[in-house]
Amino acid sequence: MLKQFDVTKSKMFRIMDDDGRILSDKYMPVIDDKQLVKAYHDMLFARTADHMTVSYQRQGRIFTYPPNFGQEAIHGATAQVMRYDDWLVPAFREMGAWLAKGATLKDIFLYFMGYEEGNSWPQANHLLPISVPIASQLQHAAGIGYAIKFKKLDEVVFAFVGDGGTSEGDFHEALNFAAVWKVPVVFVVQNNQFAISVPFRMQTASKGIAIKSQAYGMPGIQVDGNDFLAMLLTMQEASEFSRTGNGPVLIEAVTYRKGAHTTSDDPSKYRSKEEEEIWEKKDPINRLRNYLTDKGLLNSDEEARLEEQYRSEVDRIFVEAENHPAYPLEDVFKYMYADMPDDLRKQMANHEEFLRWKESIQ
């Protein structure tokens, strides 16, 4: 598909319709049924965790959190193609992909509870931390790509950014460097139609994002990001393309941020219920469920049981995270440099002296 796709003309690549029925099986990803069901279950788990995180936030048990609701197929497809040695360079809204790369849900909770530890992901291989400054992480991806090529390794980088992020200069520079260096980076833009309150049409006057690949001389493709099968095929082809030394690829995954921007945001201020309803019909999990059900691969009883199981698993992990030890003073200083400079040591000692005084007067 990637080869056939003409960013100046082709329509968004889809395999299934909004109801999960195959539109055309000309291009179908290779994946066995078991794996397909597993992918679906992983997406379900991610959604469950996501929903529960939002409610933990409402309960005041966690700080600001950016929901992933509605974008799970993108992460689920990424999960299927990422190998152990491949790299994942996140923005901040790809929970399913982090989990697939080896991040633990507990770490993710710790992070949004306010511990840096939760962003260090010791169990994960080749996973960069969450990156908040929009689009800046794409340059890291290009650099990792260079290192891979330099060391002649069999690895690919998957780098994420949002539609809003494509407006930043760092997006441009990262794609340009990756293309000039011809390094293995798959750039995935989650075009979820909004950058906080700003709709996509105010972000750029171009016909979508995939076409921006022309500016860098790399292939691009616009794909229905809520269509798991199309997304999977695209990721398979893109990663294969990059892995075999052809340089970077730009994927525009068209989706919708069904939730709020973060838990501090109220989308009703800037978008209509009607619009939300239109997108409700394109929900990626529903579509995949329909497809799998039609294929006789799902059993609704089991699914109810699974969801129940997921909920209690998530909750158990969350409570575990909540019982994480307090943040020691030393941790503020300890990781600033490889060796702590005297100055920092002294600032810490002075603060400890103050704390002793404070204790003494109480």
Added chain:
Amino acid sequence: MLKQFDVTKSKMFRIMDDDGRILSDKYMPVIDDKQLVKAYHDMLFARTADHMTVSYQRQGRIFTYPPNFGQEAIHGATAQVMRYDDWLVPAFREMGAWLAKGATLKDIFLYFMGYEEGNSWPQANHLLPISVPIASQLQHAAGIGYAIKFKKLDEVVFAFVGDGGTSEGDFHEALNFAAVWKVPVVFVVQNNQFAISVPFRMQTASKGIAIKSQAYGMPGIQVDGNDFLAMLLTMQEASEFSRTGNGPVLIEAVTYRKGAHTTSDDPSKYRSKEEEEIWEKKDPINRLRNYLTDKGLLNSDEEARLEEQYRSEVDRIFVEAENHPAYPLEDVFKYMYADMPDDLRKQMANHEEFLRWKESIQ
């Protein structure tokens, strides 16, 4: 031409061949003979001034200077379309365009002699100063475009940048903003094949620069920047397009930096004589001269006389600039803020005290 040009397919737009013969008169700019000859003379004047500036620099009479040699047709064409109220947003290699916008040669000399005054251009209307941080000035152009649209004025902005400059994030952001806002900015990239020593092919993997317009949903065109007629038609159409409310345009003017990057640079370190000779044959002034001679519009005696006249005029102006009064201490402080803060006043007074002491001990 702009409408017909397909950035993904069309070949570079040319009207004349390397010898100044018309390849096809399907697209010809409207310009009367007298004006055409004047344009040629202006280019000749700019080249004379440029060459002489380089030799002043060699004589140690001026500091670092970036030669314009070889790129005169771009500036000459711009000169023809810019109106009094239009804006010119320079990079640092468009001398002919600055002069056309009302900058005096004396000011230009003052600037490269090391006076800020030479960058203030009091005689020019709507001319921004020379901008050294690559590509940053394009954002100013987009902002001016917004102001023009906001105030419903009949003005266009001409903004310049080099091929190297297209790699900067600011280039991307500026074009994106201008396109989203649909403001009247003609972005002119002088693709002179080099960014100092770095050849264009190492700057981007895309098929040229015009195609980058696709990323912003604006029209783009690749034009032979050494072909005055093609350049003029392109500038006419682009400015007309922008002036009538259609938003920005991206022009890639393909040219060659025949001289060094600046007077501190030595191109023999990074490019071949053969390459230089190939481009020598495409010299914009020679081509226009051939064309005009064929049309019987030039007279070689007169040209010799003119060149002589230009040389003495340039030299007179240069000597005038050399006799510019010394840079007063106050000028270091005076323009920092609308009103000088006490602190600066005091720093100046302290320095004056030191100077008095220094004088006293001598």
Added chain:
Amino acid sequence: MKIMNMVNAINNALDIKLSEDPDMVIYGEDVGVEGGVFRVTEGLQQKYGAERVFDSPLAESAIVGTAIGMAAAGLRPVVEMQFCGFVYPAFNQIISHLARMRNRTRGRIGMPVVVRIPYGGGINALEHHSESMEALYAQIPGIKVVIPSTPADAKGLLISAIESEDPILFMEPKRIYRAIKQEVSEEKFSIPIGKAKVVTPGTDVTVVAYGAMVREVQKALPKLKEAGISVELIDLRTIYPIDKVTLTESIRKTGRIIFVAEEPTSFGVGSEIIAIANEEAFLYLQSPPKRVTAFDTIVPLPKGEHHYMISPEKIFYEIQRTVNF
């Protein structure tokens, strides 16, 4: 008079200036339809239209960069950087052009641009949302840096900033956006840039603060009074140019100076305050000028932020130690 918090007061200042000056425009990420992530510009697009108050694409460099062009062409842009941690993509435009255009053109092109920057910690935010890096900006020749500490000051200073012919970074202590409410006149008034304010006169020690830290110092005042220490609290209001006259007078009177801020200790505004104390009042100093400032570390995520933030207890503790030096 009306009860306003700082968000209301800033909104009110913007409203007044928008209605007065047809060339003023406001833009930035989410400032239009949504009215800003902190709701500071709420209602202004409805009132003045989407040509004067609008959302921009997500690119800080271009937000400042285009404001420079607009100012050159006669508009008066007031732009918002969404958080202090996201100004950096615009750093080049700020330092290379916004701060330099007037000087570069020998006064021909001034830069009447206001860049609003919510800054500072204490709101349990994500990474990059809590920094206090005002010293980075204060040291850039060609711009001015203003920080209000109350709703009324925010209004008066912002009106001055918008009317200034020079570029102003207007840093808003988001921690007290809604925490302090006071009566603020709905009429137009302005407070001069470059003048500090003596919040509480005193005789034993000069305490210099600004932004959210003024309130933290105030919280420590009763206990200090109890301890018999008379504090002269100065709200700097403008970080550059610093009001050395007010500072010097106070230090010469009290002989002691303590600087309280959220910023990291080294190479900060506090260093400059100490330098000023030395240059202007060396012979009056009875104890070493003291910085009560944050560690030279990155602001910890919320679970560690209490270690980092300056508390009234710490202010009390350090002031007492300085006075007993």
Added chain:
Amino acid sequence: MKIMNMVNAINNALDIKLSEDPDMVIYGEDVGVEGGVFRVTEGLQQKYGAERVFDSPLAESAIVGTAIGMAAAGLRPVVEMQFCGFVYPAFNQIISHLARMRNRTRGRIGMPVVVRIPYGGGINALEHHSESMEALYAQIPGIKVVIPSTPADAKGLLISAIESEDPILFMEPKRIYRAIKQEVSEEKFSIPIGKAKVVTPGTDVTVVAYGAMVREVQKALPKLKEAGISVELIDLRTIYPIDKVTLTESIRKTGRIIFVAEEPTSFGVGSEIIAIANEEAFLYLQSPPKRVTAFDTIVPLPKGEHHYMISPEKIFYEIQRTVNF
């Protein structure tokens, strides 16, 4: 031993480390084929190939940004910013990632990256080519800032910088790139980061300088000696973390401190030096610590630069006044 200027010495340090460490790469604008606009990397591409020493597209943010990625993936990039005035597009990558990656990942991903920055005035350059904004960087928690003042120091400090696990901004005083020549060993040696050097011991006054200003102070020394003033000249070498031990010892001994630098006066390294003098040696100070620094203005273009640059005469004048305080 071989006679080297600073360009030779830096080139030699890069050469030694390239030959030692196969994971080290060098890139930036014009550093490959051309060997850099100052010829600092000359010959290295020929020797080590275009995969290890190469030209990048023109984009500072991506130069630093990709270096961050390379470091995360096990390379050791040494990148060049062409001039001090062109670092700013990379400011976001420096402050938001380079300085923070280690802390953000609780030590899991370190950033062994060196960013070389030719800086400072006195070379009759175009706008933006003469700035000394080291304080901007020194105040960023998470990076270190190193500035050599001689060829040998440049070599030894750069070798330490490349071997450091922390990100280093290595600022090179371009004015003395070729002006100072000295014997430098061709062998590998390193000079520790974070340690200042007592260049000339003395008793009356401590003078702190770095970079090109060390030489300017040295030019003033004979006259000062004539005037009976014994100067202890300290070359800071590292701007962050500052060697407070050496500084404090010296100030306690001399009782007087003068800071000499090309940077603007306010909010600079000098402010921090004064703060340190106060915090560490208040009771020893016999006169106000003094900054002999540039105006709080933009560096003038060449015709005005003599007003701005610090001269040996001015250094003499200010030292004499301080000692006679």
